[in-house]
Amino acid sequence: MVMVCRLLLSGRIIARHSRAFSSSSRSMWNTEIRPAPVEAQDFLDFVNQAQSPxxxxxxxxxxxxxxxxxxxxxxxxxxxxxxxxxxxxFTRNRSAVIAFAVGGKYKPGNGFSAVGAHTDSPCLKVKPVSKKEKLGYLQVGVQLYGGGLWHTWFDRDLSVAGRVVVRTEDGKLENRLARIDRPILRIPTLAIHLDRSTSADGFKFNNETHLTPMISTVTKSLTGEPAKPLKPDTEINGDIPLAEKHQPILMSLLAAELNVKVDQILDFELCLYDTQPSAIGGAYNEFIFSGRLDNLMMSYCSIEALIRSLKNADSLANDPNIRLVSLFDNEEVGSNTAHGADSNLLPSTFERLSLATYDGEAQASNTPTAYLEALPKSYLISADMAHAVHPNYAEKHDDGHRPHMHKGVVVKINANQRYATTAPTTVVLREVAKKYNVPLQEFVVRNDSPCGSTIGPMLSAKLGLRTVDVGNPQLSMHSCREVCGTEDVPLAIQLFEGFFEEFPSVDARLTVD
Structure with missing residues (x-):
């Protein structure tokens, strides 16, 4: 009987302690799971339809x-x-776009409030002559675009998206968008049983011979027979029919997607992409798992911010500047193209807008130097994703500069001018961020590590433009599948929107040229 009482008493004590621990546990850990911000959900809609520039x-x-x-x-x-x-x-090459809104109080010679980002991401692209066949597998030759983490493209469900030039029935030459919405390509890894060195030395591969996706087998091909081999390069002379340069099944799938005949397809530029949709992830819906975060996240945020900044008609009506967003192509390969940031795209746009007539004026109300006057009154936010501190590689970040997700937009600084940020340009951004309650973080690369770059330095140098480099923090940059924080999406939009609305007034208080 005494033993039973002790057991009952012990049980009550244990239960009491258990309830106390459970209550304490709830107070220590947030168990409320909220949906991701609407901006993060909206970004998914954007990126899941944006598989190519x-x-x-x-x-x-x-x-x-x-x-x-x-x-x-x-x-x-x-x-x-x-x-x-x-x-x-307006667009250039249909892979770069500039959007702008003219302030109600704008006069030629006034400044531009600009945000720049880019539409391209590292990827694999179909070669001009892509037809390959090996050991009964039909393959598609690809070339590397940008500095991708190419090992992440193995064992993924891949397809193609891009631009196709077709000849219509009436003889016109049209650019059309094409996207095959199902996995048709795969780059398989070699089984570890056939290469034990992978365990000791890591996964190694040759970019030319091992990074070639398969699209079908000869057994299941359209004819059931091996594809006819191409003539040697010395006999091609660069002018063979397109249908002979690529796998017949690839051409047939593209034709079906565009509702044209194979012989109507004249040429194409196709990017490979991972068909797994971008998604909200993490126990608390705090992550975005997606390809192309670098740099479609900043492209989305800048366009969305420009649109939102115009919802209050009085805001634009009282603006002396032109609000502008420029999304360039080819940043990942140096920007030195007709539609990249190192082209005349932004300079010519600024010049045309500075010298144009407005509201049907018979004569421009400007001087020949209006364009040159406008540049020192302007300001550019170069928006490109930033490196969040990695929990497994913390030593790769400088101790005082470790950006975290959900803690604000990252201001990127480099003494060797890999970023264009200066003290005055940072102050302008901080004034805006303070008013709109957007926290900012700072990133400086370690002295023993190389530093990437952005469109900021080249545009700043080309135009003599005050520039700040910023971006949202992310992990796995240049992977086939990247990670960023859901809460950072509305923060970037809010910061850019505030910049469009507040820059002229902040700039009026700045006495540093």
Whole structure:
């Protein structure tokens, strides 16, 4: 009986302690799981339809049109078209886009409040002559675009997306977007049983011979027979039919996607992409798992911020500047292209807008130097993703500069000018961030580590433009599948929106040239 009482007493004590621990545990750990911010969900809609720079540009255009932006053409005369309080956009190569809104108090010679980002990401691209066959497998030859973490492309469900040039029934040559929405390609790894050195030496491969995806087998091909081999390069002379350069099944899938005949396809630029959709992840819905975060995240945030900054009509009506977003292509390969940041795309746009007539004026109300006057009054946010501190590689970050997800937009600084940030440009951004309650972080690369770069330094040098380099923190940059924080999406939008609305007034208080 005494033993029973002791057991009962012991049970009550244990239960009491258990309840106390459970209560303490709840107070220590947040168990409330909230949905991700609506901006993060909206970004998924954007990135899941943007598998190539052409598709990313198209998704930006869809949002701009919905917000009332009018498309104009670079080849046209803008005089007589542009109006104060007007909203416009144009594209170059259909892989770069510039959108802008003219302030109601804008006068030629006034400044530009600009945000720049880029639409491209490291990826594999289909070669001009891609047809390969080996040991009964039909393969597609690819070339490397940018500095990707190519090992992450193995064992992924891949497909293709990009631009296709077709000849229509009436003889016109049209650029069309194509995307095959199912996995058709795969780069398989070698079984560890056949290469034990992988365990000791890590996964090693040759970019040319091992990074070739398979699309089908000869057994299941359209004819059931081996593909006809190409003639040797010395006999091709660069002018063989397109259908002979690529696997027949790839050509057939593209034709079906575009609802044309194979012989109507004249050429294409196709990116490989991972068909697994981008998704919200983490126990608390705090992560975005996605390809192409670098740099479609900043592209999305800048376009969204420009649109939001115009919802209050008085905001634009009282703005003396032009608000502008420029999404460039080819940043991952140096930007030295006709549609990259190192082209004349932004300089020529600034110049045309500075010298244009507005509201139907018969004569421009500017001076010949309006363009040159505008540049020192302008400011550029170079928006490109940043490196979050990695929990397994903390030593790769400088102790005082370890950006975290959910803790704000990262300001990137480099003494060797790999980033264009200066003290005055940082102060301008901090003034905006303070007013809009956006926390900022700082990143400096370790002295024993190389530093990447962005479009910031080249545009700053080309235009003499005040520039700050920023970005949201992420992990796995340049992987086939990257990671960033959901809470950082609305923070970046809020910061850019605040910049569009507040820069002229902040700049008026700045006495440092």
């Amino acid at each position: 052409f598709h990313a540009t198209e998704q930006a255009i869809i949002r701009l049109r919905k917000a009332g932006f009018q498309e104009i053409k670079e080849k046209d005369n803008w005089n007589g078209i542009l109006k104060r309080n007007g909203k416009y956009f």
